[in-house]
Amino acid sequence: MTMEKILPKKSFAPWVKKLAGFEVYAPVEKDGVWIYEAVEDLKEISPSYPNTVQAPKKIIFPQTETLFEFDTDEEGQPTLTETLPGKKDRVIFGVRPCDARAATLTDIVFGGTINDPYYQARREKTVLVGLTCNHPPSPNCFCPSVGGSPHSREGLDILMTDLGDRYVVDAVTEKGEKLLSKAKNLFTKPTDRDRRELATAFTDSEQRIERSLRDANQLPGKLKKMFESPFWDEKALGCIRCGICTYLCPACHCFDLTDELTSASPPKGRRIRTWDTCQFPDFTMHSSGHNPRPDRASRLRQRLNHKFQYFVEHHGEFQCTGCGRCISRCPVSIDIIDILEEVHDHES
Amino acid sequence: MSPNAYLPKLAKIVSIKEEVGGVRPIKTFRMRFVGDNGFSHQCGQCAMLSVFGTGESMISISSSPLQKDYLQFSILKTGRVTTELHELKEGDVIGIRGPYGNTFPVEEWKGKNLIIIGGGIGIAPVWSVLHTALGNREDYGELSLFYGSRTSADLVYSEELEELKGKMNLHLSVDSEEEGWDGFVGFVPANVLDKKPSPENTIAVTCGPPIMIKFVIANLKQLGFEDEQIYTTVENKMKCGIGKCGRCNIGKHYVCIHGPVYSWAELKKLPQEY
Numbered sequence: 168m169t170m171e172k173i174l175p176k177k178s179f180a181p182w183v184k185k186l187a188g189f190e191v192y193a194p195v196e197k198d199g200v201w202i203y204e205a206v207e208d209l210k211e212i213s214p215s216y217p218n219t220v221q222a223p224k225k226i227i228f229p230q231t232e233t234l235f236e237f238d239t240d241e242e243g244q245p246t247l248t249e250t251l252p253g254k255k256d257r258v259i260f261g262v263r264p265c266d267a268r269a270a271t272l273t274d275i276v277f278g279g280t281i282n283d284p285y286y287q288a289r290r291e292k293t294v295l296v297g298l299t300c301n302h303p304p305s306p307n308c309f310c311p312s313v314g315g316s317p318h319s320r321e322g323l324d325i326l327m328t329d330l331g332d333r334y335v336v337d338a339v340t341e342k343g344e345k346l347l348s349k350a351k352n353l354f355t356k357p358t359d360r361d362r363r364e365l366a367t368a369f370t371d372s373e374q375r376i377e378r379s380l381r382d383a384n385q386l387p388g389k390l391k392k393m394f395e396s397p398f399w400d401e402k403a404l405g406c407i408r409c410g411i412c413t414y415l416c417p418a419c420h421c422f423d424l425t426d427e428l429t430s431a432s433p434p435k436g437r438r439i440r441t442w443d444t445c446q447f448p449d450f451t452m453h454s455s456g457h458n459p460r461p462d463r464a465s466r467l468r469q470r471l472n473h474k475f476q477y478f479v480e481h482h483g484e485f486q487c488t489g490c491g492r493c494i495s496r497c498p499v500s501i502d503i504i505d506i507l508e509e510v511h512d513h514e515s
Numbered sequence: 516m517s518p519n520a521y522l523p524k525l526a527k528i529v530s531i532k533e534e535v536g537g538v539r540p541i542k543t544f545r546m547r548f549v550g551d552n553g554f555s556h557q558c559g560q561c562a563m564l565s566v567f568g569t570g571e572s573m574i575s576i577s578s579s580p581l582q583k584d585y586l587q588f589s590i591l592k593t594g595r596v597t598t599e600l601h602e603l604k605e606g607d608v609i610g611i612r613g614p615y616g617n618t619f620p621v622e623e624w625k626g627k628n629l630i631i632i633g634g635g636i637g638i639a640p641v642w643s644v645l646h647t648a649l650g651n652r653e654d655y656g657e658l659s660l661f662y663g664s665r666t667s668a669d670l671v672y673s674e675e676l677e678e679l680k681g682k683m684n685l686h687l688s689v690d691s692e693e694e695g696w697d698g699f700v701g702f703v704p705a706n707v708l709d710k711k712p713s714p715e716n717t718i719a720v721t722c723g724p725p726i727m728i729k730f731v732i733a734n735l736k737q738l739g740f741e742d743e744q745i746y747t748t749v750e751n752k753m754k755c756g757i758g759k760c761g762r763c764n765i766g767k768h769y770v771c772i773h774g775p776v777y778s779w780a781e782l783k784k785l786p787q788e789y
């Protein structure tokens with residue numbers, strides 16, 4: 168589809184106003200960090216917000232959600248009530264292209280032959296409006312190495328590019344097109360100058376990325392050969408098992424299912440799903456106490472293997488979109504780019 | 516849209532049998548779906564049992580698919596959910612979702628001899644194979660069961676084992692000398708080596724503690740079994756059962772989908788992550 172239009176910056180707020188019925192999310196600064204939040208009155212998108220601490224993933228796949236409620240009567244007969252979400256239309260502005268690509272990866276996990284109705288209900292009702300990263304929002308960005316780019320449209324419904332006094336707005340999907348049609352008169356056709364400036368913005372955005380993964384396509388094969396290597400012990404030594412790397416990752420999807428009681432007898436409560444991580448020691452622990460991934464080494468290996476080997480073997484994609492969060496936020500500076508660089512030189 | 520995979524179906528406990536007492540008790544539960552929205556399973560598959568308010572646990576279905584009246588689960592009391600299950604009474608209602616996982620290729624095995632080798636609670640997943648072979652007796656050749664546990668009091672299905680005498684080659688064992696025990700004394704792998712079953716046109720299916728499986732496989736190999744003739748099941752911690760929660764994997768395999776049944780030829784290629 169991709170039909171570019173021009174939106175003067177002063178028309179941004181009027182466009183958002185036209186989106187009645189939508190819950191609007193955008194990156195906002197709160198207590199010194201940037202996060203995605205529902206906003207009442209969105210006037211502008213900051214031209215230079217850094218990488219948000221959490222990915223917008225949490226809007227579609229929240230950290231905690233109720234799957235169903237259960238209630239038991241006096242005879243002990245339980246009744247289950249499904250609590251499917253997604254009645255509200257939502258639009259997220261300012262989505263970074265890497266986070267949007269990550270949504271295409273969680274789509275794979277939560278779709279397939281057995282779909283996940285909770286994820287899908289929210290996903291279908293959510294419109295992702297991206298913003299080209301004219302400047303990389305993190306010094307650890309490396310999206311081009313894993314198949315993305317700072318202006319990638321993948322996973323987005325609309326891509327916006329900031330050209331100073333105006334945006335180039337590109338509807339990628341029908342969902343995106345619909346959003347533009349709510350305020351047709353605010354958008355104009357691009358001129359040759361607009362197109363030229365857009366092309367320059369794209370090239371510049373790519374050139375400003377500082378970090379990269381070497382020969383990413385060779386990683387699955389290399390990782391496969393070094394499963395048993397003491398390499399992992401050495402690399403994981405500093406890990407304090409906080410799980411930050413995975414909780415902040417836009418592509419990670421692991422979760423736990425637990426019951427929460429609101430009244431003990433007869434049992435009444437809810438089954439909830441919460442994010443979980445392969446970096447926690449009890450993630451894989453059997454009830455016998457046996458643990459197939461008992462140490463930090465096996466857990467770091469799992470994180471990298473899942474992203475750069477298993478997912479590739481199953482779906483032909485890295486399960487990493489290069490957002491850099493796991494690198495920037497790891498309290499002990501475990502850096503997957505550095506580790507994967509060494510993987511290339513590892514003698515199996 | 517397909518039905519919500521996380522929503523359990525309700526099932527009533529129709530019978531509970533105490534198989535093993537002591538500190539590691541085992542009970543066998545037979546369950547019937549409430550209403551007619553149940554599911555049918557195949558040999559080797561598992562189901563997620565829910566005790567509402569406590570949580571879920573993945574348990575292998577020990578009844579044969581030929582048994583249409585109930586689903587049977589033999590459950591060792593070990594974690595939070597299995598402890599709650601052990602507290603339940605006949606008539607209580609729990610949740611079941613599934614069935615999950617791949618299956619023993621019992622159709623492919625038609626015309627072959629079957630040797631089933633179990634240790635302790637590991638008899639449960641292979642019990643469905645045994646009963647399927649017994650139910651379709653003319654489809655299979657010779658049937659043998661090697662089964663052992665620490666003491667005779669730890670044998671699951673002891674009454675049924677009595678009835679099986681004469682219907683198949685039954686090789687029971689206990690780990691150490693015991694008064695009144697006329698079966699084999701020693702570990703299950705040693706019993707297998709002692710009886711020397713022939714690999715000729717035979718499939719061996721083994722399930723039990725990992726250490727037992729390891730030695731059973733070594734001994735079967737010694738007797739001339741090929742990797743392709745040996746099957747086992749693996750366990751890993753599970754939450755979703757549908758390849759989404761990301762915790763049951765062995766390398767790139769999700770045990771809840773690609774397992775739990777593996778031939779040794781397949782399993783030995785996977786990393787030791789179970």
Ligand code: SF4
Nearest residue numbers: 406407409410412497
């Ligand atoms: S963020 Fe760093 S320290 Fe924390 S679990 Fe991940 S690798 Fe380990």
Ligand code: SF4
Nearest residue numbers: 416487488490491493
């Ligand atoms: S693995 Fe790290 S860099 Fe890659 S998408 Fe996840 S958080 Fe971002």
Ligand code: FES
Nearest residue numbers: 756760761763771
């Ligand atoms: S149990 Fe969730 S992925 Fe297998």
